[in-house]
Amino acid sequence: MLDAAKTSDVQTETLLEVNNIEVIYNHVILVLKGVSLNVPKGGITALLGGNGAGKTTTLKAISNLLRSERGEVTKGSVKYRGQDVHEEDPAALVRQGVIQVMEGRHCFEHLTVEENLLTGAYTRADGKANIAADLEMVYNYFPRLKERRKSQAGYTSGGEQQMVAMGRALMSRPETVLLDEPSMGLAPQLVEQIFEIVKSINEQEGVTFLLAEQNTNMALKYAHYGYILESGRIVMDGPAAELRENPDVKEFYLGMSDEGRKSFRDVRSYRRRKRWLS
Amino acid sequence: MQDGYTTADGRKIGGVVMEMKNITLRFGGVVAIKDISFDIREGEIRAIIGPNGAGKSSMLNVISGFYVPQEGEVWFHGEPRPQMRPYEVAQQGIARTFQNIALFEGMSVLDNVMTGRLSYMKSGLFSQALWKGKAEAEEVANREVAEKIIDFLEIQHIRKTPVARLPYGLKKRVELARALAAEPKLLLLDEPMAGMNVEEKEDMSRFILDVNDEFGTTIALIEHDMGVVMDLSDRVVVMDYGKKIGDGTPDEVRNNQAVIDAYLGVSSD
Amino acid sequence: MFYREAGDFKTSYEQDSQTFPIKFDRFRYYAVLAIAFLVVPFVINDYWANAILLPFLIYAIAAIGLNILVGYAGQVSLGTGGFMAVGAYACYKFMTMMPEVSMFVHVLLAGGMTAIVCVVFGLPSLRIKGFYLAVATLAAQFFLVWLFNRVPWFYNYSASGQISAPERDVFGILITGPNAPAWATYMFSLIFLTLCALVARNLTRGTIGRSWMAIRDMDIAAEIIGVNPLKAKLTAFAVSGFFIGISGALFFSVYLGAVEVGEAFGITKSFLVLFMVIIGGLGSIFGSFAGAAFLVLLPVVLKVVGVDVLGWPTDIVAHFQLVIVGALIIVFLIVEPHGLAQLWRVAKEKLRLWPFPH
Amino acid sequence: MPDQFLFATEVFINGLMAGVLYALVALGFVLIYKASGIFNYAQGVMALFAAMTLVGIMNGQVPFSHIINAVFGTEIHHFGWHVPAFLAIILTVGVMVGFAWLVQRLVMRHLVGQEPIILFMATIGLAYFLEGVSDLMWGSEIKKLDVGLPQGGSFWIEDMTAGLGSDNFYGFFIDNLDMVATVVAALLVVGLVLFSQYTKQGRAMRAVADDHQAALSVGISLNFIWVLVWSVAGFVALVAGIMWGTKSGVQFSLSLIALKALPVLMLGGFTSIPGAIVGGLIIGVGEKMFEFWIGPLVGGATENWFAYVLALLFLVFRPQGLFGEKIIERV
């Protein structure tokens, strides 16, 4: 089970490089206080951290979606393949192969499931046949979507929408996928399935992943490398296997103490607010 | 069965509070719920699980009166509930949280929690316009309750923050606070722990258990994290494609082959 | 540290929910009130009263009213002109039917009348939402204007269909008609504005305000939480109608003195008040003031600068005025979509942190 | 009462035609709403601007001559040439595309992800701006627009049908211009429906309307879509401007036809292109019939409000309009 992360073969070219970025919302709210990370080509990199740590903000800073939320990168740089992408249009970034699956699904409510998937292929110019083939591929990954292909996405269940969002991103044949909480709201076997899909895409197609996840357990199982973010700062990073063995990570993120996993019933009177930084 | 039971950890569970009888709900061609019956007993934590699109959220919506089932009845406190608008249902003591957070984004956390107390605030328009007499007293009294809940959920520090700015996990907590503010008899939680890490889930679990314990609130819970479900709930309903495929204690459900096939998969622990 | 709130602690919930929780704000507020009530009446002249202050005060009332509906309850309405007309005509009818009663009563009754009409036209809001509702309220706008134009009873069968305000007084001081002194009309409107603002503030910080905002932010969830949408929406229409009615009554009786319904209360009026609300800031009472001041003053300032200072032909100035107002609206929205009120808030936040950027 | 019946038919037909003219304006609204969720208040002014530009180009007017003369003390008004209608229309389309680009560049791109009411407000600002600019550019006097469209009642139809009734009945009155408008509108609608339903850009356009952020995240360039849509809407505005301008001269009031389009929009549904046409027809017929028979009883001039009330009645039963997309209500 633990061998998914092969730390050795990801020491290749760095695809995405985030250098000491600072993000401010609304001109006053400082959210990221100098975050740096490297995403190697062909790897799965996990970005972990509690609520409000700034994972989503980091991903949006990379994909340049911050501007529409009145957020702004005020310091630092984001480089993709060595080029500064800070000023680029999000659409241009997608054309370069970076696509983001946003937190909270963001499906096109009034479009049907299939139309949603097809918009994913918007930037592609490699012909209808290829797109159709990829559509089949997505349906293979998510058979449930095939059943509901003609219904408006707004009327599908939460999990189905998550599948649509994932599938839509895959339709663009990306080189790098920024995945924001893919497991949220999915049934357990589906969570596993999604991570399996991520893994197989990563392995077979060489797609690079940067994954923001709360489900640390799963994330570290599939990722090669991990960063832990807290209150807008990276507090720890390392190969996934190492992180998994780190006692602090074990306790705070994996819910395991020395006696193994404890029941959720037993934590009641037990509070801890220990942090690396606070 | 009517008289309740005692749980493994020794809590007394009372009689039936709410009973769903042969509920069927259709949307055009889609059958979201197909002839499902189950009950919820006083003081218990009742989980509803099932794969995505099984109809769990729809079931909660039926309970809240937002969806009107084509067939079947909802019994509340031992009698069939006449058809009601959702706000009337809420006033009967049923509060809930939502799967896709439904906070009032333009309001502060405190105001959101205070909306949970709307059914306790009865002062007239005139009194409110002048901010004198009943309106002011009522505001202060209810504010105290709201503050208690805010303390309880440990969100004092964000009391005055507009919720739109909060991270996902805190929003979920605020939503819980809003539901609790209504001091409900029956609390419906739709995936309260989605998007949280283990530590936060632990916190959330603790809150849920405490609510159940301290206020004796009956809770119906939808959750995909099996660890949470198995640990917290007293009884579990399993749905799949709108049908009920299992109902019983966590252990019974865990070992039910239909449930394993449809939902849990092999690797559940 | 130009703006401070440190050291300003609250020890009770009453204190915490007061209108201006911060001492500094409270002082400024008292200062403004003092100037408005004690200084301005003594220095006011006809021009300031009729060209600037009266329209400002009266539009501010309308803007508060509309803000309650649009900004707090989220029901976009383009019927403001029509509702103001209801206020004006109701006021006219009351003034002529019971001339001996005080003007205060006429204006309040006109507000009440408008509240009723507004509720009737608010009924569709239970089914219709968003822009559909906005356009639907135009039905009220056009219908009401037509009605007042059409039915001679409303204008007391005068030959041209205009209504003109007879002279009425409060405690012996003339408030309407050409001989009313500027300071009296100003004070009369100011009192109404102050009352309206206080009432609006009280309503919006309490239970009703919260149910309005809940409906605005997410109506379905609000209903499931226990907000009665019928009650919330209709009270919003009623309260908003009450204020708008008052402003319509003042607009007719105190400010213009004579109106023709289609012209004074046409669709442009609806838009104008909506602009005020949006530019000022949705869901902000202060914003309503700011928006009204901005849109009353801007054309005057532009005119003074263009015609009097630069000496350009009036038509070029008038066209430029359109261009500038349009451009300013856009620029404002880009800089701060939540209006002048939010701009002010951000500025305060910056000042508080000053000289540190965060 | 065959005469009564014939009169009714005549009013009915004329109502249909008037409805088509309303629908032409409504179409522009629908396009932009569909593609960006923006209720574009400036659509009426765009029609005015397009028509003024067309006339200005045809007459060889010097743009901004007013200001130029005022500033430089010159006396220039005309280039002294006349551009043929066809060429002028093409040039005007070019101007409208340029306008679309400017709107995108200066307004829309800075307002990505804002609430609909804010965007609505921005278009009102735009309307003011454009109104001022049109006047500064081309002057505010009335201009005659003649691109060679036939005008006036069709005598042929009138004579052919005159025999249907008694002496009291002259035959059906149908305006030639209205017939042209009908054909043009039909073509436009078919084209636009095909575009939005079956092309990639059409799909992207609808996606943008649903969720700006998500559209950005899948690589749809909002900027491009907006330029595209505003250009098309500009073109539709031009068509509407030509029809209405031919009818009543090109002048400020042209921008007020937007008010006639709103009930149409409401009734047909903000998001439906065919809805605009059907809504237009219903409103056209409804208001003409009402004004014709009920109007005299209540004093006339009912058209302004009747259209709105009619639309309101429909809405109470179908809150999204006849053809609008269902408003998704879920929690």
Add this chain to the structure above:
Amino acid sequence: DLVFPSLSYRTGPYAAGGIPFADGYADYFTLLNERDGGIGGVMTKLIECETGYNTEKGVECYESTKGEGALVYQPLSTGITYQLIPKVTADNIPLHTMGYGRTSAANGEVFSNVFNYPANYWNGASGVVNYLLESNGGDLKGKKIALVYHNSAYGKEPIRTLEELSAKHGFELLALPVDHPGQEQKSQWLQIRRERPDFVTMWGWGVMNQVAIQEAANIRFPMENFIGVWWSGAEHDVMSAGDAADGYKALTFHNVGRDFPVFHHIQKYVVDTGKAAGAGDQIGTVLYNRGMYAAMLAAEAAKTAQGIHGTADINAAMMRDGMEALEINEAKMADLGMPNFGPSFNVSCENHGGPGLVGVTQWDASSKTWSLISDFKPTDGDVIGALVAEDSGAYAAENKITPNCN
């Protein structure tokens, strides 16, 4: 300086009518300054203020200009007139509403500061009927006259008079309102087509005029039987209907065309020196002439006031007296370079409305000119006088004014 504010509208839906009027008004005062060195040796000063035909802006303009010594207001809007009537009375500034405004203001005993000479709407209504009587052998019995009117205070003014006249002369009146702006008049004209009135008269303004004339042409209504009031008879109203408008008629209370010496002066002293308010291409158009005529009447009243009070530097109260004592006769007009430009008349305290003489003009589409086809003729004083007395009486009662002349 002698200050003459001009509340003009060069923007908005009625700009097309507002511009030429404002130009004419301005150019005449410029002419006086350039040619004569002002009025009685004092220069005139024109303050233009844009109202956009909007009452509130009108009030703002009034308030902002009255402090500068404004002598007389000419708002060119019935709506604004109604706002200003009480205000000017209180401020004792005269208001001249020439051919518009509140008709019953002709009664100077009640409306001390309001003047609407030389003709008002009720003269207009009666003028139409008289003209039709004349061209139909004095008999309108059994005839049907349709009134297409702007659905506002302005448009509704003639209805009372026409009703009285229809009772008196036995014709049938069919009133058809058109709402602002009047872009769409199909149903009104289908109604006309069906009812087949013998004559149509129109009280329109703005785009409504063009559309009505176009629609009349569309239904082949004979243009000779279509008569507009003086606000529905400018060049731009008929221009867009092209040849179809040939023969359309409109009332007037002053002459048309540019064959008057005064226009040569304007050309020479104003346009050619680059001092014209507009582009100079409006000279001789109906509304330009009207604006200039209004300015001329104002200037003459100022001269009269200077004479009465023996000072050249008059104030508004003196101006009022001048207006009340105004005398216009043929010699004076010829002197001013406007022979036979308008009727001769005297204003008095009892009669602020002038003689109410109304002429008729007709449009010739081929030469694109208006020509006077019926000279200025008197209107039905009995009917109008009674109505004026009634309406002004009601106003006096409502506002507690005791009618008097002092």
